[in-house]
Amino acid sequence: MLHNLFIGELAERLSRREISSVELTRHFLSRIERLNPALNAFITLTGDQALGSAAAADARLGRGERGPLLGIPLIHKDIFCTDGVKTTCGSRMLDNFIAPYDATVVTRLKGAGTVMLGKSNMDEFAMGSSNETSYYGPVKNPWDTAKVPGGSSGGSAAATAARLAPLATGTDTGGSIRQPAALTGVTGLKPTYGRVSRYGMIAFASSLDQAGVFARSAGDAAAALQVMAGFDPRDSTSVDVPVPDYSKTLSQPLKGMKIGLLREFFADLEPRNAALLEDALSIFTGLGAETREVSLPHLPLSVPTYYVVAPAECSSNLSRFDGVRYGYRCENPKDLMDLYKRSRGEGFGAEVKRRIMTGTYVLSAGYFDAYYLKAQKARRLITDDFRSAFEKVDLVIGPTTPTPAFDIGAKMNDPVLMYLNDIYTIGANLAGLPGVSVPCGFVDGLPMGLQLIGPHFAEAKLLNAAHQYQQATDWHTHAPRGYES
Amino acid sequence: MSDWEIVIGLEIHAQLATKSKIFSGSATAYGAPPNTQADLVDLAYPGVLPVLNARAVQMAVKFGLAVDATVARRSVFARKNYFYPDLPKGYQISQYELPVVARGSLNIMLDDGAVKTVGITRAHLEEDAGKSLHEGLANATGIDLNRAGTPLLEIVSEPDMRSAKEAVAYMKKVHTLVRYLEICDGNMQEGSFRCDANVSVRPRGQEKFGTRAEIKNLNSFRFVEKAIQYEVARQVELLESGGKVVQETRLYDSDKDETRSMRSKEEANDYRYFPDPDLLPVEFDQAFIDAVRATLPELPDQKAARFARDFGLSAYDAGVLSASRELGAYFEAVVAGLNASHAKLAANWVMGELSSALNRDTVDIENSRVNPEQLTGLLKRIVDETISGKIAKEVFEAMWSEGKPADAIIEARGLRQITDAGAIEGVIDAVIAANPKQLADYRAGKDKLFGFFVGQVMKATGGKANPAQLNEMLKAKLGGGHA
Numbered sequence: 019m020l021h022n023l024f025i026g027e028l029a030e031r032l033s034r035r036e037i038s039s040v041e042l043t044r045h046f047l048s049r050i051e052r053l054n055p056a057l058n059a060f061i062t063l064t065g066d067q068a069l070g071s072a073a074a075a076d077a078r079l080g081r082g083e084r085g086p087l088l089g090i091p092l093i094h095k096d097i098f099c100t101d102g103v104k105t106t107c108g109s110r111m112l113d114n115f116i117a118p119y120d121a122t123v124v125t126r127l128k129g130a131g132t133v134m135l136g137k138s139n140m141d142e143f144a145m146g147s148s149n150e151t152s153y154y155g156p157v158k159n160p161w162d163t164a165k166v167p168g169g170s171s172g173g174s175a176a177a178t179a180a181r182l183a184p185l186a187t188g189t190d191t192g193g194s195i196r197q198p199a200a201l202t203g204v205t206g207l208k209p210t211y212g213r214v215s216r217y218g219m220i221a222f223a224s225s226l227d228q229a230g231v232f233a234r235s236a237g238d239a240a241a242a243l244q245v246m247a248g249f250d251p252r253d254s255t256s257v258d259v260p261v262p263d264y265s266k267t268l269s270q271p272l273k274g275m276k277i278g279l280l281r282e283f284f285a286d287l288e289p290r291n292a293a294l295l296e297d298a299l300s301i302f303t304g305l306g307a308e309t310r311e312v313s314l315p316h317l318p319l320s321v322p323t324y325y326v327v328a329p330a331e332c333s334s335n336l337s338r339f340d341g342v343r344y345g346y347r348c349e350n351p352k353d354l355m356d357l358y359k360r361s362r363g364e365g366f367g368a369e370v371k372r373r374i375m376t377g378t379y380v381l382s383a384g385y386f387d388a389y390y391l392k393a394q395k396a397r398r399l400i401t402d403d404f405r406s407a408f409e410k411v412d413l414v415i416g417p418t419t420p421t422p423a424f425d426i427g428a429k430m431n432d433p434v435l436m437y438l439n440d441i442y443t444i445g446a447n448l449a450g451l452p453g454v455s456v457p458c459g460f461v462d463g464l465p466m467g468l469q470l471i472g473p474h475f476a477e478a479k480l481l482n483a484a485h486q487y488q489q490a491t492d493w494h495t496h497a498p499r500g501y502e503s
Numbered sequence: 504m505s506d507w508e509i510v511i512g513l514e515i516h517a518q519l520a521t522k523s524k525i526f527s528g529s530a531t532a533y534g535a536p537p538n539t540q541a542d543l544v545d546l547a548y549p550g551v552l553p554v555l556n557a558r559a560v561q562m563a564v565k566f567g568l569a570v571d572a573t574v575a576r577r578s579v580f581a582r583k584n585y586f587y588p589d590l591p592k593g594y595q596i597s598q599y600e601l602p603v604v605a606r607g608s609l610n611i612m613l614d615d616g617a618v619k620t621v622g623i624t625r626a627h628l629e630e631d632a633g634k635s636l637h638e639g640l641a642n643a644t645g646i647d648l649n650r651a652g653t654p655l656l657e658i659v660s661e662p663d664m665r666s667a668k669e670a671v672a673y674m675k676k677v678h679t680l681v682r683y684l685e686i687c688d689g690n691m692q693e694g695s696f697r698c699d700a701n702v703s704v705r706p707r708g709q710e711k712f713g714t715r716a717e718i719k720n721l722n723s724f725r726f727v728e729k730a731i732q733y734e735v736a737r738q739v740e741l742l743e744s745g746g747k748v749v750q751e752t753r754l755y756d757s758d759k760d761e762t763r764s765m766r767s768k769e770e771a772n773d774y775r776y777f778p779d780p781d782l783l784p785v786e787f788d789q790a791f792i793d794a795v796r797a798t799l800p801e802l803p804d805q806k807a808a809r810f811a812r813d814f815g816l817s818a819y820d821a822g823v824l825s826a827s828r829e830l831g832a833y834f835e836a837v838v839a840g841l842n843a844s845h846a847k848l849a850a851n852w853v854m855g856e857l858s859s860a861l862n863r864d865t866v867d868i869e870n871s872r873v874n875p876e877q878l879t880g881l882l883k884r885i886v887d888e889t890i891s892g893k894i895a896k897e898v899f900e901a902m903w904s905e906g907k908p909a910d911a912i913i914e915a916r917g918l919r920q921i922t923d924a925g926a927i928e929g930v931i932d933a934v935i936a937a938n939p940k941q942l943a944d945y946r947a948g949k950d951k952l953f954g955f956f957v958g959q960v961m962k963a964t965g966g967k968a969n970p971a972q973l974n975e976m977l978k979a980k981l982g983g984g985h986a
Contacts, residue, residue, distance in 0.1 A: 099550045112549065119543060121550060218550040225780035253552050254782050331780055334584050337593020338547040342646070354644075358586055381584070381775035390777060 019503055020045050021181035025090055025238040028184060032079060032089045039072040039079070039089030043133050046091045050135065050182050053501065057158045057180060059173040061096045062104045063136040071133040078131055086241040086265075088131030092185040095174050096137035097144055098124050098229075099218040107220045108140040108152040108170075111339050111346045111365035121218020122250045123187060123229050130245040135183055138173030142367045143336065144194055144222040146170050147439040148429065151369040156426055159202060160498040161464050165423035168198030168439075171232070175202040178232040179465075180501045185242055186232040191222050192324050193418075193443025195230045196455035200418035200467025203457045205484065205494060206232050207239040210474045211450030212257035214243075215250030221335040223328035224255075226447045235494055236456065236484035240264035243477060259475055267478045268485040273306030275483065276411040277470075282317045283416030283442055291417055291466060294459040298468050299415070301490050302483070312411055314403035319396045320444045325437060326380050326393035327448070332370075333377025339365065372433065401449040408473040413483055415470055417442055418455040422464035442469060452477045456484045457493040465496070507704045507739050510712055511670045511731060512662035515677050516655050517687040518631065518695040519562045525630050525654035526553030526596060533693045537636065537647035545652045547591035552781050555580075559654040560785060562686035563603045563628050564795045566656060569684055569802055570623050572607025574792055580628075580782045583774045588646050589633035597657075599776040602627035603785065609680070610804060611672040612822055621673050622661030629655050650694075656686070662701065662712065667731035671724050674698060679803050679826050697722040702734045704742065713738070714748040718755050718762055730755035734762050806831050814838065814846035823854055829868045833857075833875050840879030845886055852882060856899050873902050881909035891970055894918050922969045924976065927960070930968070931980050934959045945981060956981065 020028070020042060031037045047065050054060055068091065075089035099105050099117035101124075106112045120128065128134075141151040149157040149172025157172040159165040160180040167176040171188030175198035178186045188195040190208035199206025207230045214229040221227060231242040244265065249258040279299070284292065299309055341347040341361025348360035366374070380389035407414060419439060429436040446453040451474060455467040472480045488494050524531055527544035544551045567574040581599035604626035610618050631653040636645035658677060664670045678696055681687035689696045703715035718734060721727045733755075738748050752771075753762040778784075801809075806825035810816050816824070824834045830853070837849045857878065861868060873881075881898055884890045890898060890913060901912045913919055921927055934956060935942055945952040956977055960968055 099548075105549070107549070115549070117550075118548070217552050220549040221781075223780075252554060254554055255552075255780075330777060334582050334594050334775070334777070337584060337586065338549070338591060340586060340593060342588055343546055343591060344548070354588065378775065381777055383773045383775075386775075386777075 021049060021184075022497065022502065023184070024235050025086065025184050025233065025241050028090060029086050029088070033084050035079065039075040039133060040069060042089065043068050043072040043091050043135070046135055046183055050177075053180055053182060054177075056163055057160060057176050058155050059139055059157050059177040059180070059182065060093075060136045061106055061108070061139050061154050061173070064103060064134055065136075067103070068133050068135050071128075075131045075133060083131075085131055087127065087245055089133065090131070090185060091133045091135050091183050092127065092187070093135050093138045093174055093177050093183045094124060094187050095140055095171050095189060097140060097189050097220050098187060099220070100124055100134065100137065103137065105137065105220070106153070107144070108142040108154060109366065109370070110153045113153065113346065115345050117218075119218065122215035122252065123246050124218065126245050126248075127187070127242075132185070138171070138177055138186060140173055141170035141194075142370050143220070143332070144170040144189055144191055144227075145332070145369050145373055147193070147197060147436055148424070148426070149173065149198070150426065150430055151367055153367060158426070159423045159464075160501055161203065161423065164425055165464065166201070166426050168201035168419070168423065170194040170198075172198050174232050175199055175204060175206065178202070178204045178234065179498060181497060184234065185238060187229060187246075188232055189219060189222075189227055189229050190443075190447065191226045191228075191328060192447050193440040195232065196418050196443045196453055196467070196469055197440060199232055199455040200457075200469075201423040201465065203465030203467075203493070203496060203498070204232050204234055205236055205239050205457070205488075206230065206455045206467075207236075207243060207477070207481070208446065208453045209243060209247065209477055210257075210452045211447075212255050213452070213475065213477065214246045215248075215253040215256045217250055217252040221331075223331040224335060225331060226324075226328060228447070236454065236481050236488055237265070237268055239454070240268060240481045240485070243481075247477075257475075262478050264478050264481055267482050270482050271306055272302065272483060272486050275307040275413070275479075277302055277307050277309045277483070278312035278407055278411035278414040279309055280317070280414050280416040281311050281313045282315075287417060288421065290461045291420070294461070294466055295415075295417060295468060298458045298487065301487055302415075305486050305490060307483070309415075310411065312407040312414060314400070314407060314445065316396065316399040316403050317445050320400055320448055321437060321441055323393045323396040323400065323448060324440070324444045325376070326389050327397065329373040329377030330381050330390050330393075331377070333374045333381065336366075336370070336374055341365070369433075397448045400445060404445070404449045404451060404471075404473075412479060413470050413472045413476070415468060418467035418469040419443075422461045422466055446471045450474065452480055454480045454484050456487060457496070458491075459493055465493075506707055507735075507742075508707045508709075509665055509667075509731075509735050510662045510703045510705060510715075511664040511667070512701040513660045513664070513670060513674060513698050514701070515658040515660075515674060515696070515698040517658060517677070517681045519559050519654040519656055519686055520688055521556055521558045521562070521654055523556060524652035525556045525559050525628065527652050529652065531653050533690075533695075535649055537645065538649060541633075541648035541651060545591065545648050547593075553596060553779075555782060555785070556654060559628060560603065561795055562684070563626060563656050564787070564792060565684050565686055565799065566626055566658070566681065567604035567607060568792070568796050568799060569680055570604075570607030570609055570626075572604045572623060572626070574787065575601060575603055575605060576788075577601065577784050577786045578603040578627075579784045580779045581776045582779045583776055585772045585774060587632070588644065589635050589648070589651065591633070591648060591651060595630060595632065596779055596782070597629035598627035601784075609673065609676050611669065611676050612818065613672065614668065616818060619663075619669065621663045624659045624661050626656055626658045629657055631655050662703075667728045667735070670700060670731055671728050674724060674727055675826075676803070683800055683803055683828050691722050694722055698727065700727060700731055700734075702731055702738070703748070704735060704738045714750050716748065716750070716762070717752050719752055719765065721755060726755060726757055729757070729760055730762055733760060737762065800828070810834075814843060814850070816846065816850055820847075820850045820854065824850060827868075833868050833871070836875030837879050837882070840876065841882060841886065845882065848882055848885065849878075852878060856896060860899075860903050872906060873899065877902060877908055884909055884913060888920060888922065888969065889913065890918055890920050891966070894920065894966055918967060920969050921964055921967045922972060924972065927964075927968050927973055927976055928980075930960050930963050931956075931973075931977055934963060935980060942981070953977070953981070
């Protein structure tokens with residue numbers, strides 16, 4: 019079946035003109051129509067536009083043009099602005115917002131000939147680890163629809179796992195790509211901070227946000243990153259370093275690669291999770307990699323550090339949503355203050371408000387030093403820990419999440435418990451490092467992921483290790499029941 | 504009043520003369536229809552990001568070098584958070600802890616000719632806000648975001664000024680400087696150059712500063728002077744009647760000539776400054792700073808010193824003539840055609856007749872109807888005694904209105920000075936003969952009548968008699984008891 023093929027094979031068939039992009043697009047659109055109602059993975063479907071883009075891709079193919087993504091359908095997380103298409107960021111605040119421009123990520127993927135099927139559901143303003151904070155309702159995990167798919171990029175993850183598209187974009191501020199990838203059994207790549215432009219990506223926490231991708235294999239993720247990566251003069255934090263050919267190094271043997279086992283990650287691991295990682299480590303050593311233990315002594319500070327830095331930045335980033343120029347505006351405001359207060363009070367959900375208030379508090383006079391400044395210092399220490407680790411090893415490895423997918427509703431009333439979900443992923447964001455989550459087995463019939471983290475701009479090495487692991491295992495080929503055919 | 508010492512510090516906002524905004528590509532030109540110069544970045548659309556305008560940074564560095572300040576090798580943009588309709592992002596991008604320029608100074612000249620150094624605490628880059636519009640809108644406020652994102656250099660002085668006059672002198676000096684540097688057009692009516700004044704008073708001799716009030720948004724030198732004078736009087740009166748000055752922000756109402764409370768310290772926003780994560784710290788190397796230094800023009804103080812030294816001008820004259828680059832250039836062009844010993848004459852004419860004609864007709868010196876070569880032509884006729892200084896003024900007026908060279912006007916109107924002793928003597932004799940009573944009175948001791956005779960002779964010659972010659976000859980002719 020077409021939907022079980024990897025992008026490389028689809029591109030092959032497209033280039034041999036065995037299938038057309040229109041056919042491929044229709045195939046996925048009909049799957050979405052049939053399967054999405056149980057998942058709620060989309061906020062907006064753009065079927066008509068998709069068929070138009072597919073026809074355009076077919077025309078390019080007809081002219082002899084070839085490209086790894088030419089004619090390939092994909093889904094964009096609804097955090098990326100898409101010209102002329104509703105862009106909600108999962109919030110009532112932007113329920114009426116039609117973006118007047120394309121995000122750089124969208125522009126680049128469009129240029130490569132991808133076909134957008136729709137915009138995926140997500141936690142409101144990317145704040146959440148379960149996709150339950152969305153104004154458009156929770157996304158269900160295709161492995162068990164009573165479970166969350168993880169968040170914040172829950173719609174992209176669930177849709178990729180359910181084979182509703184071969185590729186989906188996401189963003190990762192504290193684990194929002196890697197955690198849902200792990201909980202839905204797909205491959206999720208968060209590149210180095212600055213590797214992919216943030217222009218047109220609605221900001222949550224600017225110093226942590228990074229665009230990335232969901233796919234069903236490391237090879238597919240590499241093809242997408244190839245197009246997404248690169249300097250953008252419209253994003254001052256994007257970095258002008260050359261983009262290597264990621265596909266070229268995928269097949270390099272891992273012989274001699276040094277992989278560090280994060281002592282802090284393995285310390286309190288649930289036994290079944292630990293067993294899966296043991297298995298994975300033996301695969302890596304079997305492939306010629308060497309493992310050794312490394313320590314990041316300040317890593318336990320990452321959750322509290324993150325929950326100061328991210329809310330601080332979000333409290334300022336979300337000030338622009340004031341009901342004046344676009345987005346939600348309350349009915350009959352009495353005066354300016356009333357307009358601000360009610361538009362924001364009614365437009366934002368509970369988790370967003372919690373973080374705006376937390377962030378406002380930690381930046382306030384008298385508290386700034388104790389919270390924000392201290393968090394910046396802790397962030398520096400965590401970054402330094404990673405730097406010293408990478409003097410000894412090429413990559414570090416650990417679990418992506420402490421547990422498999424949990425029940426919808428289980429953690430919604432306990433934000434601290436919810437925040438602890440990101441305990442293994444946040445470190446990479448604080449240090450700006452690239453990370454990838456790949457499926458590594460099952461616990462209670464639910465997928466689990468392992469995470470590889472590398473030094474800045476080491477995406478090629480990460481993808482190489484992940485790809486070699488996937489050559490030696492088949493975890494990434496498992497489909498949830500009911501979504502194989 | 505004299506028991507109180509006035510303490511003033513100014514925060515000057517100079518709009519930098521860049522073509523585009525500090526963080527977006529929109530144009531900065533003044534006066535466009537509302538919101539036609541605001542792009543998605545200025546409108547703070549979701550997902551957009553700021554990109555720093557390198558020209559604005561260069562201009563700030565130029566200013567820093569011109570006031571002998573420390574140019575920070577590393578400076579940081581910070582967000583100043585508050586809600587207001589003319590601030591689309593809900594925060595202003597400014598600089599807080601690490602400004603681009605710190606610790607500079609400027610010299611100002613006081614009325615008594617003494618020179619005073621005013622410290623410049625810092626100068627930082629920031630973006631301007633938009634404007635709220637009320638006119639012609641019923642029950643609504645309009646927002647014009649054309650100005651939002653216009654680059655500003657905020658220049659913060661030390662509390663070094665001790666009178667409204669000093670404050671104005673300092674503001675004028677900064678105004679002169681930014682225009683010399685070509686980093687700001689200095690147009691105060693359009694708001695390109697404006698200031699906030701921090702004003703306090705303290706008993707003379709006391710070291711501790713009094714509580715200050717900040718007067719916002721003063722956009723003329725006259726308003727700065729009047730607002731400070733009013734505010735000082737208000738504070739002194741308050742203190743002398745047993746009251747207390749509260750720290751607050753006040754607005755100056757130029758119609759009523761008073762300041763009014765806008766908000767108190769308690770009502771002040773907590774701006775929650777933090778480094779803007781969308782912008783990397785700005786870092787310079789020495790080569791960049793040296794390259795900017797190489798673009799510095801001769802600065803006002805350097806020019807004034809050169810004028811005083813090379814042309815023997817007083818410090819005051821040198822200061823006036825160097826107050827703008829254009830005025831200095833005009834003066835130098837005039838002097839170039841004369842012997843350097845006549846520089847004082849040129850200075851008097853440029854600061855006198857020329858300046859008043861320019862002011863009267865509100866013409867910029869670059870567009871003067873009498874160009875430097877023409878003025879030189881006129882001054883040459885004074886130097887060679889073809890005409891007197893008085894006649895020269897008449898010639899100048901004719902040059903101004905007719906646009907012709909001095910010589911042509913002198914010839915056409917027959918204004919050449921009479922230096923022929925015989926001719927002057929004839930006129931003197933006729934005048935004396937016609938005024939026997941005045942002659943008798945003069946000779947009887949009424950000295951003042953000498954002027955009467957001078958006037959009569961001048962009248963008879965149409966003002967063309969050489970004054971020195973006339974005086975000498977008249978004195979000899981009148982003779983009498985005047986030893």
